[in-house]
Amino acid sequence: MTEIIKPIFSVDDLRISFATHDGEVEAVKGVSFSINPGECVGIVGESGSGKSQTFMAAMGLLAKNGRAKGDIIFQGHHLLSLSTAELNRVRGKNMSMIFQDPLTSLTPHLTILEQMREVSSLHMDLSREETDRLCAQWLDRVRIAESKRRLNQYPHELSGGMRQRVMIAMSMLCQPSLLIADEPTTALDVTVQAEILDLMDELKRESGTAIALITHDMGVMARMCDRLHVMRRGEYVEEGLTEDIFYNPQHDYTKMLIDSMPRIDSPDRQHNKNQMPIDESVSGADFLKVDDVKVHFDVTVGGGLWPKKLPLKAVDGVSFELRKGETLGIVGESGCGKSTLARSVLQLIPPSAGSVCWLGKPLNGLKKEELKDKRKDLQIVFQDPLASLDPRMTIADSIMEPLQTFSSLSRSEMKEEVLKMMDRVGLDRNMQNRYPHELSGGQNQRVGIARAMIVKPKLVICDEAVSALDVSVQAQIIQLLMDLQQEFQLSILFISHDLAVVREVSHRIMVLYLGRVIELAKSEDLYANPVHPYTQQLISAVPVPDPKIERERKAIKIPGELPSPMNPDAQLKFLPSKLKTEKKGYLPKLLEHSPGHFVAEHDALDQLLAQD
Amino acid sequence: MLVNKKKMAALIDSNAEQGQVKGRSQWQDAMRRFKGNKASLISVFVLAAMTLFAFLGPLLSPWDHETIDWELIGNAAEMGAPQFANGHFFGTDDLGRDMYSRVLQGTQISLMVGFVGTLVAVTVGVLYGAIAGYFGGAVDNVMMRFVDILMSIPYMFILIILFVMFGRSVYILFIGLGLFSWMDMARIVRGQTLTLKHKEFIEAAVMAGVSDFKIIVRHIVPNLLGIVVVYMSLMIPSLILLESFISFLGLGIQEPLTSWGALISDGASTIQYGTLWQLAFPLGFFVTGLFCFFFIGDGLRDAFDPKDR
Numbered sequence: 001m002t003e004i005i006k007p008i009f010s011v012d013d014l015r016i017s018f019a020t021h022d023g024e025v026e027a028v029k030g031v032s033f034s035i036n037p038g039e040c041v042g043i044v045g046e047s048g049s050g051k052s053q054t055f056m057a058a059m060g061l062l063a064k065n066g067r068a069k070g071d072i073i074f075q076g077h078h079l080l081s082l083s084t085a086e087l088n089r090v091r092g093k094n095m096s097m098i099f100q101d102p103l104t105s106l107t108p109h110l111t112i113l114e115q116m117r118e119v120s121s122l123h124m125d126l127s128r129e130e131t132d133r134l135c136a137q138w139l140d141r142v143r144i145a146e147s148k149r150r151l152n153q154y155p156h157e158l159s160g161g162m163r164q165r166v167m168i169a170m171s172m173l174c175q176p177s178l179l180i181a182d183e184p185t186t187a188l189d190v191t192v193q194a195e196i197l198d199l200m201d202e203l204k205r206e207s208g209t210a211i212a213l214i215t216h217d218m219g220v221m222a223r224m225c226d227r228l229h230v231m232r233r234g235e236y237v238e239e240g241l242t243e244d245i246f247y248n249p250q251h252d253y254t255k256m257l258i259d260s261m262p263r264i265d266s267p268d269r270q271h272n273k274n275q276m277p278i279d280e281s282v283s284g285a286d287f288l289k290v291d292d293v294k295v296h297f298d299v300t301v302g303g304g305l306w307p308k309k310l311p312l313k314a315v316d317g318v319s320f321e322l323r324k325g326e327t328l329g330i331v332g333e334s335g336c337g338k339s340t341l342a343r344s345v346l347q348l349i350p351p352s353a354g355s356v357c358w359l360g361k362p363l364n365g366l367k368k369e370e371l372k373d374k375r376k377d378l379q380i381v382f383q384d385p386l387a388s389l390d391p392r393m394t395i396a397d398s399i400m401e402p403l404q405t406f407s408s409l410s411r412s413e414m415k416e417e418v419l420k421m422m423d424r425v426g427l428d429r430n431m432q433n434r435y436p437h438e439l440s441g442g443q444n445q446r447v448g449i450a451r452a453m454i455v456k457p458k459l460v461i462c463d464e465a466v467s468a469l470d471v472s473v474q475a476q477i478i479q480l481l482m483d484l485q486q487e488f489q490l491s492i493l494f495i496s497h498d499l500a501v502v503r504e505v506s507h508r509i510m511v512l513y514l515g516r517v518i519e520l521a522k523s524e525d526l527y528a529n530p531v532h533p534y535t536q537q538l539i540s541a542v543p544v545p546d547p548k549i550e551r552e553r554k555a556i557k558i559p560g561e562l563p564s565p566m567n568p569d570a571q572l573k574f575l576p577s578k579l580k581t582e583k584k585g586y587l588p589k590l591l592e593h594s595p596g597h598f599v600a601e602h603d604a605l606d607q608l609l610a611q612d
Numbered sequence: 613m614l615v616n617k618k619k620m621a622a623l624i625d626s627n628a629e630q631g632q633v634k635g636r637s638q639w640q641d642a643m644r645r646f647k648g649n650k651a652s653l654i655s656v657f658v659l660a661a662m663t664l665f666a667f668l669g670p671l672l673s674p675w676d677h678e679t680i681d682w683e684l685i686g687n688a689a690e691m692g693a694p695q696f697a698n699g700h701f702f703g704t705d706d707l708g709r710d711m712y713s714r715v716l717q718g719t720q721i722s723l724m725v726g727f728v729g730t731l732v733a734v735t736v737g738v739l740y741g742a743i744a745g746y747f748g749g750a751v752d753n754v755m756m757r758f759v760d761i762l763m764s765i766p767y768m769f770i771l772i773i774l775f776v777m778f779g780r781s782v783y784i785l786f787i788g789l790g791l792f793s794w795m796d797m798a799r800i801v802r803g804q805t806l807t808l809k810h811k812e813f814i815e816a817a818v819m820a821g822v823s824d825f826k827i828i829v830r831h832i833v834p835n836l837l838g839i840v841v842v843y844m845s846l847m848i849p850s851l852i853l854l855e856s857f858i859s860f861l862g863l864g865i866q867e868p869l870t871s872w873g874a875l876i877s878d879g880a881s882t883i884q885y886g887t888l889w890q891l892a893f894p895l896g897f898f899v900t901g902l903f904c905f906f907f908i909g910d911g912l913r914d915a916f917d918p919k920d921r
Contacts, residue, residue, distance in 0.1 A: 380815070380816070380819055382816065388815075401817060405821035
């Protein structure tokens, strides 16, 4: 087949290099590939492998210090030798691009319609009415409800998933023959990701648009792509049909990528076996007890002289207990209050109501000095490894900081401790005088873990600690955390939006939805037998890195967008039957479904799917 | 031009792993970028030379800045022109005082006004702004409203009143300038602190039990240095300008001491008699000095904030 069809996009021995202060850095080292019409080709690789630079060069979006050699041919145009004016006629019309962050790629001060008009006026000769009709049509096609109203809204009024759909609609407006999607779903929640991927797949089949999909997520690849290129350090280490690559990987790097991807469908990954066993007969009440914690922020609504202040219920009555040495996974989509909950446990944000008891004594209401003593036992590892380290301190100084307050060691003894801890977390001793910006993300996260561990805490909260890392690094960091847990009898609150990762590390898992617990169960229970429709939806939306299984799986779609937490009825999204019968503000209760398995009140899934 | 910064950083990251890159702090990075900027580097040298000349130059001249050459008094237009024969390299002013010594003396004062005033402003402003921004809430409100109130007072009136009440001296000038110039700094620093304090590394420091004051001194202020340095380099010339303006009005420095502004004022008032050198020399120094400061400021801004170019 492929010999007969002429590829619409082909790259021949492309080399891209950047002039930096450290000399010439070669990002892409001679890659060649082609994309046929109506085909989805995936480029997979970890951060820094140069996967998006290839397409940046094709779109003429290379950074100023970048230089591209070789040839990129798109529909007979040699893109690298075109002038900007000529390139403008090709890009946007026949070839368009979707970026990772849908907020920054839309202009904030233009309405959706104005932005779409801009595209069509450049590339199509249509009257204003025709344009507007076309725009509305496309919004319908990307399944945005109330498209007429949405057209006149500004980007910030739309949710992340809707913005990405608008981006897709905009890039499809001129019916391009090639759509380049650069990590189109990485910034989105899993349920939204599932919808966007379905949408792209549909567009591909309906309009025959070829898609170049760039991502680091093997699960997404398995779902979407016909052919795959695995990229590493600017070179393709393996290429071929998706099935071949997944079931019969040749290169070690590909094998490693597939192996280190946590899978939601198979819990018995190798390193999972060394998860620490815990004594389930012990209650966690005298270790960490969180009782009906609420965190409300005042949000000013409306303008005028006397604007109304409404409480935004970021966390709205969460209770749980944690045993010594146990890992409790907290999952939920963005905005469900998982990070706020973590910070209120640590008293970084004081809870508005409820109590946090640590070793039998309440943490809230303590004075600063008393709290400082407790903090020796409570530490946190943050999501963004770079942002969590002071850019002007060497990493050894950063790790040493907690010691300076909590221990009475001399400076040289502290230094010795720091070096030991660096060994422990797998950092080279001669890196001690490096600065954070000189280390990779994984190394920086090790620094963050070392800083948290150096005072030998009893509880560590990992706030999306591995989410910003590449899969291979992610696996190493999880391994490190579990080793440390065993060594120090550590309890961990593991917060993540990634259900597959949480499954690997946690003994028990708590699912949050808009600041309330929806389901709380033992890890195996939750995945084998999810009861709440929301949990089922979440689990069904996670892509599995296995093309056959993934393509047969069907994501559950519960109608409706994620409601705003300011909406009083938001909590009843899964209990619409109560909307009519009960008075306003009814909150679903958490009931014990089976021993140790708690589920919030809800309507049956079928009923929910049957709505509107 | 669309540059994906995260991507670039990751790219450099992954390449850094392949080959060893020497360890260096952000500060060193900035300094290296600064050195790559020709205009600013030249400005640094010119300014250094000018400063050195201002302090050592007077040794070369037989005249000092206040002694009147009685042979030339009242006859500046005919005999006061620059010449080597009588030792008046830059000529004399109307009173027969040596312009060379006076210009250098004025340079000393003007540079000093710039540097000392800026030092006061930076110290007070950074601490004030960092404290207001870090603690936030009511503290912030009270502190910043106080700044607002001070800012709404016309400082020129206050300065003039100060001069009238306490007499014209260098010290009053320093106090007067220092009193008002820290407020902009405080505002800028407060804004920066507000964005910094929600960074995760500050939260990490709180969890590490570091006290509030130490967090400000160890984590917030060092991270503000970049913007402070840039603002400083723009503040020095603006203070010099301000002093010149006050001196031009006839206030400020007390005779026989002088400054760029005072000299330019004198030179401008006698320009009709054809004594061009009385204006040209101080003006030349003044313009060169300011140019240098602005170039340095520009270079520093690019060096500390390369992404906004």
